[in-house]
Amino acid sequence: MSDTNNESTAQHPTAQLSVEETEYTLPLKKATCGPDGILISTLRNDGWVSLDPGFLTTAQCQSKITFIDGNRSILRYRGYTIEQLCKNSNFLEVAWLLQRGELPTKSQCENFRAEVNHHTLVGEEFRSFMGSFPRRAHPMSVLASAVNALATFYPDTTDINDPEQLDKAAVLIMAKVRTIVSYIHRRHRDEPLLYPNYSRGYVDDFLRMSFAIPYEPFESDPLLVDALDKLFIIHADHEQNCSTSVVRIAGSAHANLYSSIAAGINALSGPLHGGANEAVLRQLETIVNSGVSVREYVEDAKSAGRKISGLGHRVYKSYDPRAAIAKSYLERIMNSDIKVKATDRELFDVALELEDIALSDSYFVDRHLYPNVDFYTGLIYKAIGFDPAMFTTLFALGRIPGWIAQYREMLADPESKIGRPRQVYTGEAEREFVPIENR
Helix, strand or coil: CEECCCHHHCCCCEEEEEECCEEEEEEEECCCCCCCEECCHHHHHHCCCCCCHHHCCCCCCCCCCEEEECCCCEEEECCEEHHHHHHHCCHHHHHHHHHHCCCCCHHHHHHHHHHHHHCCCCCHHHHHHHCCCCCCCCHHHHHHHHHHHHHHHCHHHCCCCCHHHHHHHHHHHHHHHHHHHHHHHHHHCCCCCCCCCCCCCHHHHHHHHHHCCCCCCCCCCHHHHHHHHHHHHHHCCCCCCHHHHHHHHHHHCCCCHHHHHHHHHHHHCCCCCCCHHHHHHHHHHHHHHHCCCHHHHHHHHHHHCCCCCCECCCCCCCCCHHHHHHHHHHHHHHCCCCCCCHHHHHHHHHHHHHHHHHHHCHHHHHCCCCECCHHHHHHHHHHHCCCHHHHHHHHHHHHHHHHHHHHHHHHHCCCCCCCCCCCCCCCCCCCCCCCHHHC
16 A cells, blocks of 8 residues: 555545555545544445454544654643643643643633532432442442433433533533542442532542541642642543543444443443553552562563563553653652551552663563553552552543543544444355254
């Protein structure tokens, strides 16, 4: 396959595909950054489909939201680098940016913050509904069920063809999921549920609702508030990953926003997607409890061909920029006056040594197995006080604005069609049915 360069295609570049002596001309879609796209949908009418297990090179859409260059450690939301946003912005401002395309003005930011905070309260019937789940239910199953249920409590926000209803649904999900996650956390620990406090910040009040003792003053440590705010930002969107693709696929059938977000939560619950940070923590604990050195553990894993959790990424072939941000906050927490358990410090030391080995060992360098975002985030969640079972719900809470933005972009795209992947059939050809007495 090659680009054509003649004058007739100068304004509309194309690619040529040769299949069994037949030539196909395929239009190109130019990208502002990253690889251009080759539009292959016309092949369907010519008896061919592209076979791409895992969609490694298949783009399902055109998007203006997130850009990733995995070879150069670049992640940008709407053109702004993740480093810029984590240094200068906050989670709600980034949520507005992802959904609206531009950074908010001061008044827009204040109004959006007030609107989200005003809707964080859930009604008593919904609180009762949350209490109907077993205390040991999987947090992600509860979260997906709760988001689905929001549509039944707010049916006047489910018409996807009404922009005002869609705006309202987006705000409600942003607001309610924060409260829902805090409730899941408290029920998991058999603690009473708390009401939101509108006067506090989005992350600050989330920590209060998660950890405060009822009727006692609670002050969040500013460093922990800032750290969690930045973890939400680095998780806010990540292009067309598994869960985001599921949100778009569900939305392409015109499922409402609640149903589509719930579908994304279910996809994120898979251990190969959202559960990686918990796997990293278990791995670090295994190293500590084994009595072997980190180097011995690594050499054993290499000889056995065993994967080391937290190293390597489907997209990043260099250091994950999100991991660098998470590491910087974890270092600040460990070096601060915050009371951190001795075991957590030991896990942190093991993680640093494991990273040093990975960055200098040719086995990992040659395979582009650099630390990814999950390598340090679990340690931060644990230092804040969250149980490992809650890690993926925190990931989901951060990802909510990205899912909403992707869903809305999909709806507005005039080229959007209901998702319907093809297949290459490799089963039996037509066969004659054999009566049961003759089998």
